[in-house]
Amino acid sequence: MTWTAVRAGQVLTFKPNSISIPVDDVVFTSKNDISLMVLEVIVHEIKPGSITELENSFNYLEFQPENFTQSDIEGDVEIKFSIEKSWVDENAKDKNSVYLYKYFGDTWNRLETGLINESEEKYTYKATTAFFSYYAIAADEKPEEQAEDEPEAADNGEGEEITFNKIIEPIVEKISEFRWWIVGAGMIVFVILLLVFHNPHKHVDKK
The missing domain is CATH 1.20.5 (Single alpha-helices involved in coiled-coils or other helix-helix interfaces)
Structure with a gap:
């Protein structure tokens, strides 16, 4: 997505142009006057490049900013994303254990993430970050079901x-x-x- 003649203090909203991207929107504020700003989001089903794999991940997201840096952003960046309930029910501990992770310093860092809405088929979450990088949507794993041991019949001397x-x-x-x-x-x-x-x-x- 491209913005032109951006003014300092202007709130910018990125919306993907493909339904294959689980990101609903990205909202941030420009700190400076910038003539041209470009932001692209690429979805990876498997980990891209040489970054470390994240366990129990839904997919990986690569944010590519052009013609602006972290110093051009005022405050935090809000990222909203949605994933299918079927994936959450099958893979996550519960619907509140889904998080957005940011790859920084050669490791995955969990971002503050909250469930903000749900539809018949999807859950929607919001996370905040300082700037753009590689991200991953992942969840705490569903615990294995432990079958209860059947109690032994008591010997009552019958x-x-x-x-x-x-x-x-x-x-x-x-x-x-x-x-x-x-x-x-x-x-x-x-x-x-x-x-x-x-x-x-x-x-x-x-x-």
Whole structure:
């Protein structure tokens, strides 16, 4: 995009001429009178040149200013960009974990970025920077889903209770039916002694 006869204090707005560029607009203020200013934005699906790759990035943006420098800009530059909700849902921790990064000093620096709007298909964000460089839209990665371990079944001794009931229930029924209190008591004592002293393993004599 080209501006001519720019005056000091004039607010300039860049709007891309292609829908393939995720940038909605770039707004900055000229500090000086400049006869001609040019700004182009190039989208890279993979990292351009020798810059470092940024993990979990949506794409890379290359801002190319011509005939003006950082000293010609008053204050910060505002960059608005939009990305598809489908990408955010699939790759980002959440919709508030998407950021614009600036490549400076051989490293990626996260810029202050905020969600300002959303449509049916896209989220729109705004970030601020001091000047133009390489940028990347990226997000905090979605955490891996951790399956909860199934709790182990507690051993409540139901097996022993069933075995004991099988032995006692016939005796209790016999006592209740015929009221043979003495006989019933004797049978219970007999069963208890049998369970305590009976050894289920046969003794084998050594030859």
